[in-house]
Amino acid sequence: MPQREGVLPAEFWSRPDLAAALSTCDMPAVVAAVREARGWSQGELARTVGYSQSWVSRVLNGQQSLTIDQVREIARLLGIPVHLLRFSGTGGRPAATAAPSPRPSGRAGGADPARRRENAKAAAPPVPLPGAAPAGNGIDESTAPALRAITGGQRRLDASSPARDLAAAAVAHLDLSGRTLKRAQRSPFAAPVAAAASEAAGFAAWLHADMGDLGSARTFYRAAIARARQAGDDLLDVYMLGSLAAFEIDADDPALGLGLAQEAGHRLGEGAHPTARAWLSCVRAMAHAGLGDAAAARHAVAAAEADVARPDNAEPPWPWVFAFDDAKVAGYRALTSVKLRDPGSAHAAFSDALGTARPGGKHSAVLMVELASARADSGDIDEAFRLAGDALRTGAAFGSERIIGRVRRFRRRYEGPSARCVSRFDDQLAAVLTGSTPA
Template sequence: MAEALATCDLARVLEQVRLVRGWSQGELARAVGYSQSWVSRVVNRQQSLTVDQVREVAGRLEIPIHLLRFADSAAPERGAGPTRRREFGRAVAAAALASAPAARSQRADVDENTAQTLRAITGGQRRLDAASPSRDLARGAVAHVELTGRTLMRAGRTPYAPQIAAAASEAAGFAAWLHADMDDAGSARGYYRTAVRNARLAGEPLLCAYMLGSLAAFETDAEDAASGLALTGEAARLLGTGVHPTAAAWLACMRAMAHATLGDAPAADQEIARAERAVARSDNTDPPWPWVFPFTPAKVAGYRALTGVRLHRPDEARAAFGEAFGRAAPSAKQGASLMIELARTRADAGDVDEAFSLAAESLRIAVRFRSDRLVSRVRRFRRAYRGPSARCVKELDEQLAATLT
């Protein structure tokens, strides 16, 4: 960013701001008040900016005015030609270099407690997620991603930068999850990438593997299981050998889901067996950060059930669901996701009434929490049904129509 400011490279400045804040290009366009196509042309160096546009964009992105020395006395007149613009660019370079000591002095507010404070905010937002609509949390989560990004920039080369980068990764990962629940795939993917990038900056292989695995699960759920497998492979390389059993079991389940989505039953079964062996180890106790809870046999059973759904094994899936959730009461959103998966197994087994009853209840919870991801899953279930029409089918169709309107 310093180099871009020093050369008045606004295309690069815009792209760096977008990356640091974890925005999509559309979100950047809304922030600067221009169309996405205009922003795309600027970033790709197909569109030049007037001096007034530079001033306007810098103001809307809250780029400190002293970094550009963009005052009326230093700015060229309106309509200035290329020569005056080049002169202005050289003035900006001098101003940016001159302001470097001031920028370094801003790091005084970063200390050993900063990362812990930022992580506590993300933790509080996560606790609210179980009982709150993602749309109610998304704006705060995005603001927190921006805050952690700015704090990371202020940390610079201080000893606290790696911990703050880890906190920024967690914040972006949570924002990605919320946008996935809102069925905003583009933004979710962008935040997951930001989470991975910040985890690399933190130098935390476990955190990076966790974010790569989370992105893999997202891509698999978006029906791009091949990308999901590639991402889990990268995560496995980061983890290496001798990894904690919780991390090994979780990543094996991510691979199992991808294989099952691709229809590779032997590979999916092999990964589930690998996860079961990992969770049975005596050292599977305190989970390693960023995992919060140990990966237990019940959780592996849940993934065995999900792979059974994707491999069209209704009896196996039904038994595994009972093993996974027989004693535990999931949260409302988790329960709705479970119900739509159960609906698919009941439909495969020919129990149409029960299948559509579960789908309808899942849809009611999806509407209550305004979860577009769950609504999309119910719609996907309905599109996949090829059986005879019945009253329960028509009722779900009417419920879906009312949801969409």
């Protein structure tokens, strides 16, 4: 009978077939055996390890290479004794394995373990020990995490720094990542380095979108998607596709954005992390709202709220840096309500998104200008233009064409009566656009 909970007994790991698989780090066979012992479906296995079902399927079918970090993480999550995983010559220390040749169809784990182990031995190049000197090309298991750490630090700085101050460093880092990937091509670390290069390209795209350089942003997003697919990382592919979708929606092409978001959803599969599901639902909600489909937009936001409330929505999976929580979903609910000209719902959602915190930074400036639209729709002109003016000052201070563009759209959209607050705002906007005086 399957043992769904608890620690698997020691005799399970000493079975001849498992002992052989552990001794060659044949992860497809080991993972398949654990799944069978637990009585899990592929979806349950995927939820346990935090990857999509399609990714897990490729692992079980021997079509997905694993990095050292992935081997360690999967072993930890599944209770696999790490000290038993080894290649010959690694001294019993965990190592990455190249994917063996695709197995014949049949039970997960394969019909011919001996052949698969031989394929793994033939396919897997030597892997340096953790902490050992890097190979002649300078690539080792620390390379990709180092590249990712640089991008992660830049992304955190983005919340409080002008995009123009980060752009040169981000592009230089992207160039470094590309050069490193070329050197990593014939190493076991090509996939994680490609993933790191994808993240670097995605961040460069974000910065250029913030600066209003839409052509460069699209180029960088395409590079990010290509690198994610080169890495074979489904979740990263979804993140970059969804990011491009959000970019196109913000660039006033919600139909294209919706198509991209739907493609990302197909790639996400079942059993994905709640953060990924909730975020992608919010992107779709923005697209539906841009197309005027209120029912679809609200349905997508409700789906995001349900995913955020799930107990397993704890630490966000990479490449997400920040937690995706109730306040984030409330922000999207507010933005969709503004697009749908529903000021009542927008006001309540903005209250949930901003709470008692004083708005500040680029993200809050985006919310403020949309709240200004909701205030204008409800007839509160003075408050609407005060909020728009605050957002404009933030956009000018950060040199964010994205924020300034939203403020300009707010002004074009306003068709109400003239008032002193409107005239003051027009003077402020003109000063920012001409660079004559500070906002």
